[in-house]
Amino acid sequence: MLTLPLTRELVLDRPLADCFRYLADFSTTGQWDPGVFEADKHTPGAAAAGSRFALRLNVLGRSVPAQYQLVTRDENRQLVLHGEGPGFTVVDTLDFEARGQARTRLRYQAVMRWEAIPARIAPLLKPWAERLGDQAMTGLVRALVEDGPEQLPKRERLAQKLVVPGMVAFTRRGWRTQHSRGLSRRLDGRTVAITGVTAGLGLAAAQELARLGARLILIGRDADRLAAAQQTIRDFAGPCELLPYEAELSSLADTQRLAERLLAEQPELDVLINNAGALFAERGDTAEGHERTLAVNLLSPALLAKRLEPLLARRRGRVINVVSGGLYLQGLVLDDLDYQRGPFDGTKAYARAKRGLLALTRLWAEDEPRIAWHAMHPGWAATPGVARSLPDFDRRMQPFLRTPRQGADTMVWLASHPAVGVGSADSSGFWFDRAQRPDALLPGTAVDTPTAMSLEAEVRLRGGW
Numbered sequence: 021m022l023t024l025p026l027t028r029e030l031v032l033d034r035p036l037a038d039c040f041r042y043l044a045d046f047s048t049t050g051q052w053d054p055g056v057f058e059a060d061k062h063t064p065g066a067a068a069a070g071s072r073f074a075l076r077l078n079v080l081g082r083s084v085p086a087q088y089q090l091v092t093r094d095e096n097r098q099l100v101l102h103g104e105g106p107g108f109t110v111v112d113t114l115d116f117e118a119r120g121q122a123r124t125r126l127r128y129q130a131v132m133r134w135e136a137i138p139a140r141i142a143p144l145l146k147p148w149a150e151r152l153g154d155q156a157m158t159g160l161v162r163a164l165v166e167d168g169p170e171q172l173p174k175r176e177r178l179a180q181k182l183v184v185p186g187m188v189a190f191t192r193r194g195w196r197t198q199h200s201r202g203l204s205r206r207l208d209g210r211t212v213a214i215t216g217v218t219a220g221l222g223l224a225a226a227q228e229l230a231r232l233g234a235r236l237i238l239i240g241r242d243a244d245r246l247a248a249a250q251q252t253i254r255d256f257a258g259p260c261e262l263l264p265y266e267a268e269l270s271s272l273a274d275t276q277r278l279a280e281r282l283l284a285e286q287p288e289l290d291v292l293i294n295n296a297g298a299l300f301a302e303r304g305d306t307a308e309g310h311e312r313t314l315a316v317n318l319l320s321p322a323l324l325a326k327r328l329e330p331l332l333a334r335r336r337g338r339v340i341n342v343v344s345g346g347l348y349l350q351g352l353v354l355d356d357l358d359y360q361r362g363p364f365d366g367t368k369a370y371a372r373a374k375r376g377l378l379a380l381t382r383l384w385a386e387d388e389p390r391i392a393w394h395a396m397h398p399g400w401a402a403t404p405g406v407a408r409s410l411p412d413f414d415r416r417m418q419p420f421l422r423t424p425r426q427g428a429d430t431m432v433w434l435a436s437h438p439a440v441g442v443g444s445a446d447s448s449g450f451w452f453d454r455a456q457r458p459d460a461l462l463p464g465t466a467v468d469t470p471t472a473m474s475l476e477a478e479v480r481l482r483g484g485w
């Protein structure tokens with residue numbers, strides 16, 4: 021048996037309650053500890069003494085499963101966790117102390133016990149554990165304090181210009197290279213409306229937003245799936261305020277009805293996340309006569325954003341339009357928005373609609389400065405939508421796909437971080453992994469302002485806003 025004690029102490033520029041609440045949910049370790057690939061809370065509800073967590077530890081690049089249990093939660097004072105994995109146990113003790121109103125002293129102590137370690141490996145373990153401890157503390161400072169927009173290194177800026185090599189960053193490996201991955205900015209007292217919450221990225225984003233204290237307007241098209249989503253969100257975040265709204269977003273009449281209801285019933289709205297989206301293998305028109313990819317991915321989110329604009333502007337709110345990295349491969353085809361010319365290609369139709377939504381986001385950022393207008397793309401994440409619409413891609417890429425939680429990261433960060441709100445230097449943009457990205461990389465794919473204005477006129481005509 022080998023015992024390794026490790027102690028670190030640091031002062032964080034965040035109030036005590038923020039630090040304690042963030043760390044009490046040990047599933048956030050996946051956001052700040054480089055020694056953890058993934059972490060999930062397995063006990064439903066707010067993290068309490070007895071809550072269990074399943075982790076995938078990063079042991080010299082290998083993924084090793086470990087189980088943790090929160091043993092003590094002494095509010096704003098102490099957290100004690102007990103963990104075990106193949107051949108080791110660990111007890112983590114975190115002691116918190118306020119340093120005035122705005123700062124917190126954190127003392128972190130880990131005692132690891134290793135069974136049957138070969139003699140030649142034993143001397144390596146101490147320096148390895150010390151290094152991990154340092155990296156974890158650096159990660160924690162980033163998660164709680166230095167979690168602003170990412171500045172891309174030159175190497176990555178060059179890679180993204182080459183489009184296909186840049187797409188390597190769309191994988192989970194790309195997510196791991198992100199400098200800061202913590203989601204710790206509280207949203208108490210803010211209302212966030214999000215579409216497509218019944219699966220995939222929207223559900224993951226809603227869980228995280230609820231953990232951060234947001235009051236959530238959950239938009240879905242099916243009552244049973246909406247009820248199941250609410251349960252999943254509560255299991256993840258504990259008690260929270262959830263307001264379900266039903267709408268079929270391929271119908272502009274239904275989207276319009278949703279907007280009317282929200283305007284009538286919700287006095288405040290801080291963030292709208294247009295997340296719902298779909299890619300169809302076959303061409304199809306909606307009952308209202310629009311090609312359905314266009315309806316779901318462009319016409320409906322545009323209508324919702326424009327109708328809710330006055331509500332959002334009153335609160336200096338934010339709109340986050342979820343697009344796709346696939347748009348880098350397509351330009352806008354303004355004279356064939358419904359894809360009537362040539363054989364239908366679902367991925368092209370999808371990319372063109374997303375390209376259109378990005379162009380409108382840019383236009384509206386110029387027109388309405390009382391709102392922070394953002395578009396983002398999530399990389400490639402394993403979701404029911406990807407499995408359904410791109411089954412071959414899903415199968416081949418499975419080990420490389422991001423988890424929904426990782427794919428939703430930038431969405432939640434844009435909804436919550438002060439550095440991207442109205443009045444900040446980054447109050448609008450096109451984002452991937454918390455970094456501003458170019459709108460277009462290939463010749464002929466950029467949308468100039470007159471074209472975006474023509475697109476807006478057409479989308480407005482169809483949406484009746």
Ligand SMILES: NC(=O)c1ccc[n+]([C@@H]2O[C@H](COP(=O)([O-])OP(=O)(O)OC[C@H]3O[C@@H](n4cnc5c(N)ncnc54)[C@H](OP(=O)(O)O)[C@@H]3O)[C@@H](O)[C@H]2O)c1
Pocket residue numbers: 215216217218219220221222240241242245267268269270271294295296297298316342343344345397398399400401402403404405406427
């Ligand atoms: N996953 C990725 O790798 C990836 C990559 C690039 C971009 N994106 C974008 O990210 C967003 C979320 O994608 P996802 O992968 O999480 O997709 P998903 O697993 O298919 O989930 C999509 C969500 O949108 C809802 N939705 C779809 N069509 C709708 C409609 N007509 N009316 C109302 N709700 C509708 C779905 O509701 P139901 O449960 O009722 O079907 C579901 O809640 C989309 O905008 C997608 O284009 C995803």
